[in-house]
Amino acid sequence: MLEHNQQAAxxxxxxxxxxxxxxxTEQIKQLKARYFRFVDEKKWTEIGNLFTADAGMVSQGQDFSYLxxxxxxxxxxxxxxxxxxxNTSRLIAKRIMSGKSAAQI
Incomplete structure (x- = not known):
């Protein structure tokens, strides 16, 4: 019995x-889809809001992490x-709401 309980656990x-x-993985997919949708739509403020305050970025060898x-x-x-x-966002990200519904994010 003990062995069975350990296996089940x-x-x-x-x-x-x-x-x-x-x-x-799903959260990453949704974040990626939002990012590329915002790039396509040139929504720069919304892109910025996807990053955490402590995010780091290096572009062409220059560190912009202070931003x-x-x-x-x-x-x-x-x-x-x-x-x-x-159209960099070929993925249409959807959030599954229930077994029968989903919503675009």
Whole structure:
């Protein structure tokens, strides 16, 4: 009985780890989709808001980490400028709301 309980506990722990990895992967996919949608739409403020305050960024060998998250959007906008965007967000990210519904993010 003890061995069975230990095996069951180990299996539950394994499943919880797998679930956490899947949830983390989904969050990354949603973040990536938002980022590229904002690039396509040239929403620089929204891009900046995706970064944490302690985010670091290095571009062309120059460290811009002192700027912090919110200023990255402006910097990216300044770098990209009026360049025509070519639909970099081929993914349409959706959040699963229930077994029967989803919403675009």
């Amino acid at each position: 180990a299996r539950i722990a394994e499943l919880e780890e797998r679930l956490q990895r899947l949830e983390d 912090g998250g919110a200023d990255y959007g402006k910097m990216i906008g300044d770098l990209v400028g009026k360049t025509v965007m070519a």
